[in-house]
Amino acid sequence: MSKSISNKKIAIFCSLFFIAFLISLLSSINVFSKDIPYTDSSVFLTIGKGMNEGLTPYKDFFDHKGPLIYFINAFGWSLGKLTGVWVLEIFFLFATVIFLFKTSEILVPNRPFFSILMTFFSLVPLIVFFEGGNFTEEYAISFISLTLYYFTKYYYKHENLKIWEIVLIGASFAGTLLLRPNMIAAWIVFCLAIVLKEVLEKKYKRILAFAILFIFGMLIVILPAMIYLLVRGAFVDFIQQFFIFNSRYASNGGWEVVGNNLLMILDNKYVSLLLLGLSLIVAFYKTKEKSFYISILLAVILSIFIIAYSQDNYLHYYLILVPYFLIPITVLGVVFLEKLSTTKQWIEYVYLFVLLFVLCISTLIAGKNIVVSTYHSNEESGRIAAGELIKSKTQKNDKITVVGNSSVMYLYSDRESVSKYIYQSTLQMGSPAAVEEYKNDVLKNKPQAVVFTLSGNQAMIDGKQDDNSDYYNFFPDLLAKDYEEPIQVSNYMIYFKKKIS
Numbered sequence: 001m002s003k004s005i006s007n008k009k010i011a012i013f014c015s016l017f018f019i020a021f022l023i024s025l026l027s028s029i030n031v032f033s034k035d036i037p038y039t040d041s042s043v044f045l046t047i048g049k050g051m052n053e054g055l056t057p058y059k060d061f062f063d064h065k066g067p068l069i070y071f072i073n074a075f076g077w078s079l080g081k082l083t084g085v086w087v088l089e090i091f092f093l094f095a096t097v098i099f100l101f102k103t104s105e106i107l108v109p110n111r112p113f114f115s116i117l118m119t120f121f122s123l124v125p126l127i128v129f130f131e132g133g134n135f136t137e138e139y140a141i142s143f144i145s146l147t148l149y150y151f152t153k154y155y156y157k158h159e160n161l162k163i164w165e166i167v168l169i170g171a172s173f174a175g176t177l178l179l180r181p182n183m184i185a186a187w188i189v190f191c192l193a194i195v196l197k198e199v200l201e202k203k204y205k206r207i208l209a210f211a212i213l214f215i216f217g218m219l220i221v222i223l224p225a226m227i228y229l230l231v232r233g234a235f236v237d238f239i240q241q242f243f244i245f246n247s248r249y250a251s252n253g254g255w256e257v258v259g260n261n262l263l264m265i266l267d268n269k270y271v272s273l274l275l276l277g278l279s280l281i282v283a284f285y286k287t288k289e290k291s292f293y294i295s296i297l298l299a300v301i302l303s304i305f306i307i308a309y310s311q312d313n314y315l316h317y318y319l320i321l322v323p324y325f326l327i328p329i330t331v332l333g334v335v336f337l338e339k340l341s342t343t344k345q346w347i348e349y350v351y352l353f354v355l356l357f358v359l360c361i362s363t364l365i366a367g368k369n370i371v372v373s374t375y376h377s378n379e380e381s382g383r384i385a386a387g388e389l390i391k392s393k394t395q396k397n398d399k400i401t402v403v404g405n406s407s408v409m410y411l412y413s414d415r416e417s418v419s420k421y422i423y424q425s426t427l428q429m430g431s432p433a434a435v436e437e438y439k440n441d442v443l444k445n446k447p448q449a450v451v452f453t454l455s456g457n458q459a460m461i462d463g464k465q466d467d468n469s470d471y472y473n474f475f476p477d478l479l480a481k482d483y484e485e486p487i488q489v490s491n492y493m494i495y496f497k498k499k500i501s
Contacts, residue, residue: 008112015116016101020094023126027089027133029082036383037082039423040065041134042408045085046422048073049411058229058237062421062434064245067225067238068178069136082411089133092142097123099145100326103152107330108337118333122326125270129318136179137319143172144186145323151190155292166210170217177218178225181246182310183320185302193295245431249311262308265318274300274321277328285331293327300324382490387412389489390449393496398448403472406453409492418447424472439474446482450475450495454488 028035029045037045047061051074057067076085097119104115104122130138150165161169173187191214198207229235265271278297285293300321307317390400390413399418402409407422419441421427427434442450452472479486483495 012101012112012116015113016097016119017094019116019120019123020090020097023093023097023123023130024086024090024133026127026130027086029086029089029134031083031086034381035132037134037408037411038132039405039407040136041132042406042411043423044069044073044134045077045082046407046410048075048077048085049081050416052077053416055416056229056232056234058241059232059234060420061417062241062427064241064249065136065180066178066242067229068175068221069139069180071225072139073134085134089138092139095142096145096323099142099149100323103145103149103326104330106149106152106156107327108334111337114333114337115330118326118330122329123322125274125325126319126322128270129315129322131314131316135316135319137183137316140176140179140183141319141322143176144183144320146172147186147190148323148326151186151194151295152292154194155289160206161210163213166213167217167220170214171221172217173214174218174221178221182306183303185306185320186299186323189295189299189302193291197291248431249426257311258308261310261313262304264313265304265308268318270325271304271318271321274325274328275304277332278324281328281331285335296324296327382492383408383412386451386489386492386494387414389487389494390415390451394448399445400449400451401442401447402451403475404453406451406492409451413449415449418442418445443474443478446478446497448497450479450483452493452495454491454493 024030025032027033028037028041036042043063044065047055047057047063047070050061051057051070055061057063057070063070072088073085076088078084079087100122101115101119104118105112108115108118147169150161150169153159154161169187173184176183176187194210195207198204198210226235229238266275275297278293278300281293282290282297287293303320303324307313307320310317386409390409394400394413394415396414398415400410400413400415401418402422403424405423405425410417410422419438421434421438421441424435424438427438479495482498484498486493486495488494
């Protein structure tokens with residue numbers, strides 16, 4: 001019997017890992033990919049690479065995400081550059097899959113393989129939202145899934161959370177906060193729900209204990225990060241970029257942008273189905289744990305409003321909604337199982353087979369274009385060629401600048417930036433002074449190579465001025481005076497500094 005149980009656990013473990021590994025193959029940096037890291041990912045990788053070379057985020061690199069994303073990329077880079085970061089992606093995805101599986105097991109006890117299926121099914125929207133991976137949201141859903149599991153356990157098993165579990169929830173909150181602060185809706189709603197439940201039961205001491213342990217968990221994560229920034233002399237830069245810049249950037253578009261973003265989010269079929277499913281459960285599903293499902297619905301609604309408040313609207317923002325898909329999908333599975341419980345067992349297996357078949361087909365349809373982009377892209381060969389050209393015409397210690405949002409070229413050329421501003425296109429919205437600082441860095445230090453992307457900077461390349469792009473309007477005069485005729489490689493136009501005769 002014990003051997004049978006052991007084999008069952010191994011089968012479950014392997015199944016969950018296989019799901020995580022399959023998802024990781026959507027990453028643009030997996031070992032089989034012919035794609036390149038996407039814009040945000042390339043920034044994080046560039047900073048992670050720099051940290052391994054003694055540089056410090058915020059002080060030596062401008063970016064406005066939390067420090068944890070740079071620590072993750074720095075650690076991954078130390079393990080094996082891009083492959084090392086991909087390994088960490090697998091680890092975080094595996095953690096997400098495990099906690100979603102454990103959550104499903106609470107809702108459907110003693111049916112582990114059914115819970116595996118529900119977990120797999122709930123992750124289908126992730127395929128569409130992934131956008132190449134290595135985003136803050138990808139790592140945050142591990143923390144959200146962990147918190148969702150303990151919240152479900154608290155409500156469904158009617159167990160008091162253990163000391164270490166509360167500390168872990170606080171630490172996961174801090175981890176998410178140090179990735180990107182607009183992804184914390186789960187903790188806001190779940191903690192308020194727990195406090196309200198404890199108040200109604202007049203268990204005030206437990207509320208105080210919960211708060212103390214939660215804060216302790218936060219400090220375990222936050223204090224080392226803040227100490228690192230203080231020791232490295234980057235704390236003031238961190239405050240300016242993480243808090244001040246973000247607040248200016250987020251509020252730049254006003255409520256009109258928020259409204260437009262909200263309409264776009266609700267127009268997404270996966271988000272609409274999630275809201276519909278949870279709303280139907282709250283309205284019609286007969287359960288003693290109605291407040292649990294109300295809390296889940298509120299967490300989703302708050303997450304949607306926070307996403308809408310962002311200046312931009314990218315699909316990977318929706319990743320923070322993915323853990324919540326497990327709830328309506330598992331409830332739907334429970335309802336079907338209850339209806340089938342009086343029938344012959346083989347019908348249940350037929351149902352599971354059909355469900356799995358539909359899942360596989362929908363996954364293939366949803367991920368077709370993404371897979372084609374990842375494994376049949378010509379992007380990487382162009383970047384490699386451009387990077388090799390820069391390497392051949394510059395020295396290891398020479399500095400370059402990449403104009404716009406193509407930080408990936410710092411990775412392919414293995415050259416550092418002449419300025420802390422490794423990308424510039426968002427600077428005007430959050431910090432006009434930073435645009436001037438970037439301009440001064442370039443004019444004073446004159447990089448050995450200036451790199452433009454044809455798609456993003458055609459107006460400058462054609463010698464035209466662009467009132468909305470002050471970060472590169474000074475280049476035409478500089479390039480005409482101090483740089484050779486450009487060389488085009490793939491999507492890049494590269495200017496090399498003239499040799500002093």
